[in-house]
Amino acid sequence: MSRRGWGTVRKLSSGRYQARYPDGSGTQVSAPSTFATKAEADRWLARAQTEMDSGRWANPKAGKETLKGYAERWVETRLVRGRPLAPRTAELYRAQLKNHIIPALGATQLRQLETSAVRAWYGKLSGPGGPGQVTAAKCYRLLRAICTTAVDDNLIGRNPCAIRGAGQERSSERPMFSLAQVQALVDAVEDRWRALILLAAWTGLRIGELSALRREHLDLKAGTVSVKSAVVDVIGQGRSYGPPKSVAGRRAVAIPPHIIGDLEHHLAMYAQAGAQGLVFVGPKGGPIRRNNFSSRVWAPAAEAAGLPAGSHLHDLRGWGATIAARHGATTRELMHRLGHASPAAALRYQRAEQERDAALAASMSAALRQSEGMAPS
Structure with missing residues (x-):
């Protein structure tokens, strides 16, 4: 048996060589396989020692779980x-x-x-x-x-997921509605759902947040809506109410004054009674179900309003963010209104700058055509 500074190598009766090393607890452990030569065993021990010293070591006998x-x-x-x-x-x-x-x-x-x-x-x-x-x-x-x-967990030595850019989504741009389309959408739904569409468009609340909204969360005198919970429907587990998906999701959002009257009308006509009463419920008084709302309320109204095919209620968040940006909202203000913790997430909904740039380019072309038309022949 030969000794190194770290680990040992011995020749077996078969003529092959076995390497042994001390694991994290000091126990001597054999390498997972034997080696044809002593030099190969020494090189394996050297690599193992380097990986242990650098914190990249994974027990070669671990990781057997599927x-x-x-x-x-x-x-x-x-x-x-x-x-x-x-x-x-x-x-x-x-x-x-x-x-x-x-x-x-x-x-x-x-x-x-x-x-x-x-x-x-x-x-x-x-x-x-x-x-x-x-x-x-x-x-x-x-x-x-x-x-x-x-x-x-030291089950594997390195992450096999090493494809550059594979985790980046390259989704197509979501549709951007015009103000006229949003108003047509509001006019297309039943009176019961008018306030929900308005609140979704002008405050950017998610459907889960709107579904969990209670009377006590609306302060119409101050003109604010407080987001304190959200609804989650899980297959096989039913419905649950919990906090928003992130700490940033707990927020108070200012309501544009022009829709306060619609909310007052809704509370008087359709919301459940009491401070804990749900603001938005179905015709039979039950809570909103995402799939039912999408098929029975959103889809026919979107078609009647002439929205692009494949439009979702969630797209109103992007519309609301863009409108806020056009009126001077900063990225930080957009993050607050939308309940996002990172600027990147909020900026996905902000299209105003690109649209302004395109409008500027179009204006320059129009000005050039006008000047060419006025030039002497």
């Missing part, structure tokens, strides 16, 4: 800012795993998950036969996050 088992446990135990995943987020992650990740990679042991396999999986997912680039990017980000935790 990606499927580890990923499912990851969703159950994942913490974000010290809190478990929101029910809707956990539901989304489970769906992405079930539909797009586990069928292709789930049976693979963590330690055997190679970058080449991830690259092949992502190529199919984002290709012509896949669900689309946006879904592929979301699934890639989820897989990368799971593997990052596996690295932190």
Whole structure:
């Protein structure tokens, strides 16, 4: 047996060489395989020592668990800012795993998950036969996050998700409505839903926030709406009321004065009674269901108003952000109104600057054509 400064190498009766090293607890552990020569065993120990010293070491005997088992446990135990995943987020992650990740990679042991396999999986997912680039990017980000935790747990030595730009979504631009279209939408819905459309457009509240809104959250004298909770509908778990999706989501938003009268009318005619009464309910007095509202209220009204195909209620957030920007709202003010913690998220909804630039370019062309028309022949 020969000794190094760290670890030992011995020759076996088979003629091959075995490397042993001290793990984190000081226990002597054998390398996962033997070596043809002593030099190979020495080089393996040198690499292992370097990786341990740099904090990149992963036990070669670890990582035997399949990606499927580890990923499912990851969703159950994942913490974000010290809190478990929101029910809707956990539901989304489970769906992405079930539909797009586990069928292709789930049976693979963590330690055997190679970058080449991830690259092949992502190529199919984002290709012509896949669900689309946006879904592929979301699934890639989820897989990368799971593997990052596996690295932190010392189950694998490095993250196999190393495709540059794969997690970036390149979704098509959402439709931007005109003021006339928004007004036509308001006029197209039943009187019961008029205030909801107005509040969604002019304050940027999400459908989950609007569904959870209670009388006590509206201060029409001060002209504010306080967002303190949101509704989450999870398949198999029913409906739950909880805090907004982020700390920034808890906010008080100023209501434009011109829609205060519509809100007063709505409270008098349609909202549940009492301070805890829901502001927006269906004809039978029950809470709003996202899918029912989309199919029975939004879709026919959007068609009647001439909105682009595929428009959603959520698109009113972008409209409201752009209108606020046109009237001088800063990025920080947009972040507050929309309940976003990062400038990047808020700026996704701000299209005013680009539209102004396009209008300026058009004006310059019009001015040039006018001057050419006035030039002497």
